[in-house]
């Protein structure tokens with residue numbers, strides 16, 4: 001077995017790396033993907049679009065480069081390591097709605113939406129979760145009632161990341177209240193959400209003080225029937241397609257590697273007794289992050305072999321998100337009082353990224369399926385244990 005990228009991928013890595021070094025501010029580290037500076041992220045995506053790098057793995061007919069899974073992994077690693085910002089174009093556009101439309105969308109929908117994703121023009125958000133429906137998403141209550149050529153939507157969504165920046169939303173709504181819960185749901189695309197009558201986006205501020213996600217309220221919001229993806233009442237299966245695009249988590253592991261490199265550089269400069277006290281704990285975290293890396297490569301390898309990852313992706317997600325919390329927990333303790341200084345303070349160690357990184361690591365075990373849900377998946381699909 002040979003475990004390394006080929007020459008082609010390494011050449012691409014060099015190209016991507018020098019692009020990122022040139023176009024991202026020095027010291028930029030990964031935080032929560034969405035930067036507060038939307039205009040910067042938007043301009044950055046426009047530069048990626050010029051190179052066909054918004055969705056390199058997509059077929060060329062949709063604006064991609066038909067890059068291989070391994071090339072895609074190189075992009076993910078370098079973007080993660082360098083903290084490449086996003087607006088919702090790559091995460092929700094390329095990562096979720098794009099592949100879903102490629103499989104389930106009409107020709108008209110593909111022609112209309114896919115090129116605007118690869119050009120970086122459309123910014124998408126995901127309207128799935130509701131106040132009472134997160135892990136049990138199929139219990140969602142937002143109603144859409146057919147009225148001529150439109151659906152009329154009433155209800156609300158919550159935790160809508162980037163909803164205040166987005167111009168498009170994909171959402172799951174209940175179109176048949178009498179059917180069993182998975183069978184009465186439809187998948188809709190909402191255009192121009194900033195100017196849609198009856199649709200209101202209200203901010204939610206996260207515990208790091210960022211406006212990352214939102215509540216979204218629908219009051220008699222009209223959406224053309226032509227914006228439904230797939231059959232009426234069969235939207236659950238469309239909506240789950242995008243969850244099949246399981247993440248390898250390679251970008252996050254690379255971001256964590258960068259954080260560990262920062263901590264290692266800091267410890268190297270420390271007093272001998274400090275080094276003696278902390279070295280083995282830091283080494284443990286580095287070992288664990290390497291494990292996360294290879295678990296992620298395994299997902300890539302499964303995809304490259306033409307198979308769909310299943311519980312393997314839950315293993316990575318759980319291990320990596322919990323490791324991110326361990327790294328930050330260890331980091332704040334290691335850095336001590338100085339570790340609480342924020343970037344505005346010149347004496348802050350490691351650019352003052354730690355307090356915020358610590359807070360932003362907390363929700364990583366909730367979103368994209370909580371650790372408990374991932375463990376249920378591993379128990380059932382990986383270990384063959386019955387549902388409890």
Ligand SMILES: Cc1cc2nc3c(=O)[nH]c(=O)nc-3n(C[C@H](O)[C@H](O)[C@H](O)COP(=O)(O)OP(=O)(O)OC[C@H]3O[C@@H](n4cnc5c(N)ncnc54)[C@H](O)[C@@H]3O)c2cc1C
Pocket residue numbers: 125126127128129130131132133134135136158159160161162213363366367368369370371372373376
């Ligand atoms: C930062 C962030 C960004 C997000 N962005 C979006 C977004 O853009 N769009 C969107 O639609 N949603 C988004 N979400 C919502 C996210 O998908 C939900 O928070 C998640 O699915 C959990 O749902 P919940 O918050 O309703 O918690 P609940 O489902 O109510 O869970 C509460 C607790 O109970 C546990 N639990 C629930 N069911 C089980 C079970 N069967 N077995 C064992 N334990 C269980 C959970 O693990 C959790 O600890 C985001 C969330 C966060 C934190």
